Amino acid sequence: TNAKMVVDKDFKVSEIDPRIYGSFIEHLGRAVYGGIYEPGHPESDDSGFRKDVLELVKELQVPIVRYPGGNMVSAYNWEDGVGPKDERPNRLELAWRSIENNQVGTNEFMDWAGKAGTDVMMAVNLGTRGIDAARNLLEYTNYPGGTYYSDLRRKHGYEEPHNIKTWCLGNEMDGPWQLGGKTAEEYGRLAYETAKAMKLVDPEIELVSCGSSSSDMPTFPQWEATTLEHTYEYADYVSLHQYYTNYENDTANFLAQSLEMDRFISTVVSTCDYIKAKKRSRKTINLSFDEWNVWFHSTQTDQQNEPWQIAPPLLEDVYTFEDAVLVGSLLHTLLKHSDRVKMACMAQLVNVIAPIMTDNAGQVWKQTIFYPYYYTSVYGRGIALNPVVHSPKYDSKDFTDVPYLDTSVVYNEEKEELVVFATNRHLENTLKVDCDIRSFEGFGVTEHVVLEHDDPKAVNTVGEEQVKPHHNGKSFMEDGHLQGILPKMSWNMIRLH
Numbered sequence: 001t002n003a004k005m006v007v008d009k010d011f012k013v014s015e016i017d018p019r020i021y022g023s024f025i026e027h028l029g030r031a032v033y034g035g036i037y038e039p040g041h042p043e044s045d046d047s048g049f050r051k052d053v054l055e056l057v058k059e060l061q062v063p064i065v066r067y068p069g070g071n072m073v074s075a076y077n078w079e080d081g082v083g084p085k086d087e088r089p090n091r092l093e094l095a096w097r098s099i100e101n102n103q104v105g106t107n108e109f110m111d112w113a114g115k116a117g118t119d120v121m122m123a124v125n126l127g128t129r130g131i132d133a134a135r136n137l138l139e140y141t142n143y144p145g146g147t148y149y150s151d152l153r154r155k156h157g158y159e160e161p162h163n164i165k166t167w168c169l170g171n172e173m174d175g176p177w178q179l180g181g182k183t184a185e186e187y188g189r190l191a192y193e194t195a196k197a198m199k200l201v202d203p204e205i206e207l208v209s210c211g212s213s214s215s216d217m218p219t220f221p222q223w224e225a226t227t228l229e230h231t232y233e234y235a236d237y238v239s240l241h242q243y244y245t246n247y248e249n250d251t252a253n254f255l256a257q258s259l260e261m262d263r264f265i266s267t268v269v270s271t272c273d274y275i276k277a278k279k280r281s282r283k284t285i286n287l288s289f290d291e292w293n294v295w296f297h298s299t300q301t302d303q304q305n306e307p308w309q310i311a312p313p314l315l316e317d318v319y320t321f322e323d324a325v326l327v328g329s330l331l332h333t334l335l336k337h338s339d340r341v342k343m344a345c346m347a348q349l350v351n352v353i354a355p356i357m358t359d360n361a362g363q364v365w366k367q368t369i370f371y372p373y374y375y376t377s378v379y380g381r382g383i384a385l386n387p388v389v390h391s392p393k394y395d396s397k398d399f400t401d402v403p404y405l406d407t408s409v410v411y412n413e414e415k416e417e418l419v420v421f422a423t424n425r426h427l428e429n430t431l432k433v434d435c436d437i438r439s440f441e442g443f444g445v446t447e448h449v450v451l452e453h454d455d456p457k458a459v460n461t462v463g464e465e466q467v468k469p470h471h472n473g474k475s476f477m478e479d480g481h482l483q484g485i486l487p488k489m490s491w492n493m494i495r496l497h
């Protein structure tokens with residue numbers, strides 16, 4: 001099977017905002033307790049943060065982490081998580097029906113983020129709370145001192161403000177499962193008034209208005225239109241969330257789901273621009289795809305979970321090789337839309353639907369999905385290019401005209417490096433790609449990383465990494481064209497210099 005592409009320096013999508021390689025830590029399951037934080041563990045530092053986990057987070061070069069939820073934030077009292085640890089309350093955490101002991105809160109998380117070298121995207125509770133809690137939290141985190149909440153922060157040992165720049169106005173407020181869920185009108189009004197107050201406290205912040213919880217929501221995309229009518233003046237981004245599943249065990253159809261992500265993004269872009277036109281505005285709203293991943297392996301087990309435990313194992317999907325291939329395609333899709341998608345968060349980062357896992361015996365390992373995320377984050381920096389692609393196509397249960405070749409291309413001017421990320425969706429055949437790289441004269445292949453496996457269901461468990469990339473890709477240059485050799489059902493990164 002053969003495909004063709006043309007890559008040119010002048011075919012620019014956009015400068016890539018590194019924050020599209022963001023992730024997410026929620027107070028959910030073992031993400032915080034037993035994930036990033038485990039005092040007494042031999043690998044933990046003086047603050048109780050696991051150094052082995054931090055190392056892997058740093059390896060991924062995660063630029064921003066969303067926190068503290070997720071569904072959890074919609075009934076969260078931020079005040080519970082600050083001040084002396086022995087005075088912090090145990091609470092019923094209603095979103096996941098667990099006990100939250102609040103041993104980690106805003107300040108600890110900011111410390112952790114500093115150690116991980118990442119920024120924080122903080123969410124405020126617009127479910128059970130509203131304007132007041134949000135403006136107080138912002139005063140606590142961002143105001144230098146001399147006021148009630150900024151002085152409270154100083155009293156808690158944090159002399160300098162955290163200066164958190166990016167804030168989510170609630171989480172999935174369209175979802176019937178959300179604590180304090182709202183209609184679009186109700187949310188739009190509350191988000192507008194909260195945003196107004198927050199920008200008065202700190203005009204430097206950026207705000208994310210809640211979009212739909214998924215493109216399957218019955219209120220999509222009217223939710224975006226109605227809420228943005230309210231929040232347009234203050235919002236900088238609108239959020240998108242989507243999780244992908246393979247309940248029917250149909251690999252060809254599963255791997256095509258990045259087309260759904262593509263359609264979702266295009267619809268949200270159109271809706272933002274429709275409101276822009278309606279408002280005669282000069283401002284453009286960008287997209288924050290701040291929850292995306294594969295999530296379905298653990299849903300059945302989680303239904304048997306006993307409520308009211310501290311840090312129970314929840315949403316612990318064990319990812320397969322085919323999940324990693326789709327994750328690679330989802331990353332291509334974000335890059336292709338990097339002119340409007342400026343932030344995105346793989347949900348989540350540790351233990352909960354995550355690339356990084358720990359167990360109770362204190363080990364840590366990489367799930368299959370770690371790899372496409374790692375390579376795209378580390379090497380996908382610079383300018384996203386828009387290649388012209390001619391690929392044979394297939395039809396699957398839910399999709400027609402699915403190209404076997406899925407690709408994204410990044411030019412890193414600083415390093416004089418061209419990076420071709422490429423997925424072969426064909427389940428049986430190698431895909432040969434003739435790639436004209438006409439404006440990159442003299443470039444040669446420096447590395448071809450391949451993620452492949454004979455078994456689509458192969459997984460990585462502690463001590464047994466079945467799925468990991470090799471560096472023996474067979475691509476080469478011929479007459480100024482890159483000849484990309486993509487093994488059947490594989491994800492690839494070809495670097496040229």
Ligand code: AHR
Pocket residue numbers: 026069070071072171172213291347348
């Ligand atoms: O990431 C898991 C959950 O998925 C989040 O808490 C919620 O926002 C979404 O429904």
